[in-house]
Amino acid sequence: MSQPLITLYDVPASIPQPWAPNIWRVRFILNFKRLHYRTVWIEFSDVEATLRSINAPPTAYRSDGRPIYSLPVIVDSLRSRSHPTVLSNANIIAEYLEVTYPARPIFPDGSRAVQSLFVHYIQEVFAKPLLPILVPLTHQVLPERSQAHFRGAGAGVQLTGAQREQAWRAVKEQFDFLASILDKNNGADGNGVVVMGNDVSYADFALCSVLIWIERVSPHDGWARVRQWNNDRWVRLWNKCKDYMDVL
Incomplete structure (x- = not known):
């Protein structure tokens, strides 16, 4: 069986x-x-x-x-x-x-509340400026039936060049702010890449999931920008998480 x-x-x-x-x-x-x-x-x-x-x-x-x-x-x-x-x-x-399945925990002891707050921030604040950029791009890569499901909701509306640059400036403000917070972990794992300081956790997976969205639907524009920001911090986080990116 x-x-x-x-x-x-x-x-x-x-x-x-x-x-x-x-x-x-x-x-x-x-x-x-x-x-x-x-x-x-x-x-x-x-x-x-x-x-x-x-x-x-x-x-x-x-x-x-x-x-x-x-x-x-x-x-x-x-x-x-x-x-x-x-x-x-x-x-x-x-x-x-x-x-x-408690083996290999994603919530180190005493971190559940702080991580839950961090994940809420990622979803409700950090990722919001990405929506006008990535939602139309995501719409383009969906199968035709799924595209039709979202027609009329503005999902296919592309930003103009000036609007896109303005949107990316708003995105970078969020990345810069988050980098300044995570820099407080410097000295824990040597470079302050992961949220909890030493090992990857649920908070890192929530953040890296946003990076994957950028890389998948905007590899030559969005990811090309983000990977250079904040002293390559986001590429280093990606590398910390890449062993867990299998699709089964």
């Missing part, structure tokens, strides 16, 4: 490697903890129907009470084939994987 697996649901694209940062946060954890998993690819237009069919919990609710279904989602059959655990929301999944 084949070994039971954790199934990770992700969205396909025309580029060779996956791009979605919230899903990468989960993939990093699965790879770091050396858990057996597989990826199932579903287009955006099929997400709600697919997640309903596996009884995945909604990630939010609209003002009228209708549920919203989104990725990442995992189905964990490693512990029980007959009663698999189905979870949505990257942070909920991270907490579950840490508690259920």
